Amino acid sequence: MFAIPEQFSNATKANFESQFAIFSSLTSKAFEGMEKLVELNLTAAKASLDESSAATRQLLAAKDPQEFFSLTAAQAQPTAEKALSYGRQVAAIAAGTQAEFTRAAEEQIAETNRKVISLVDEVTKNAPAGSENVVSVIKATIGNANAGYEQMSKTAKQALEAVETNVNAAVSQFSQAAQSAVPKAARK
Numbered sequence: 001m002f003a004i005p006e007q008f009s010n011a012t013k014a015n016f017e018s019q020f021a022i023f024s025s026l027t028s029k030a031f032e033g034m035e036k037l038v039e040l041n042l043t044a045a046k047a048s049l050d051e052s053s054a055a056t057r058q059l060l061a062a063k064d065p066q067e068f069f070s071l072t073a074a075q076a077q078p079t080a081e082k083a084l085s086y087g088r089q090v091a092a093i094a095a096g097t098q099a100e101f102t103r104a105a106e107e108q109i110a111e112t113n114r115k116v117i118s119l120v121d122e123v124t125k126n127a128p129a130g131s132e133n134v135v136s137v138i139k140a141t142i143g144n145a146n147a148g149y150e151q152m153s154k155t156a157k158q159a160l161e162a163v164e165t166n167v168n169a170a171v172s173q174f175s176q177a178a179q180s181a182v183p184k185a186a187r188k
Contacts, residue, residue, distance in 0.1 A: 011119045022108045033097035
């Protein structure tokens with residue numbers, strides 16, 4: 001009779017340990033993502049400063065307004081392309097971090113479900129006769145919760161894919177607009 005409370009106590013302890021491990025893992029992944037983002041921002045800031053200085057020197061060296069505007073137009077496309085590249089890199093870092101979070105959460109949920117089902121099976125071995133309906137309701141509830149999570153996970157993945165598709169389309173349109181604007185500005 002004392003086995004059931006002990007089983008619940010052990011299951012609760014294992015669950016807390018598992019949650020602590022997943023929290024530590026997620027925290028580590030979040031810091032890795034932030035490190036990548038900080039490194040990208042520092043690199044981008046240094047490159048931007050160097051390129052801005054060089055571009056300013058070129059513009060100041062222009063001999064007439066036509067050369068000035070020609071140089072300005074010529075610098076527009078590389079600048080736009082670098083901004084697009086930066087945006088893609090930020091999106092890649094965010095997507096990678098999100099994928100790690102999703103993977104870790106899916107692993108945690110699968111492990112927790114396995115433990116809960118194992119606990120339910122163990123407890124039901126000692127359950128009194130006639131409790132089969134309660135056990136089946138508990139198992140059905142767990143199954144429904146799993147199905148709900150899987151649907152939510154699929155929906156989140158589809159939403160992420162839609163955002164990535166929209167960002168790529170916007171980047172493509174912006175790139176095309178920048179490419180067509182540069183020749184027009186150079187002609188003026």
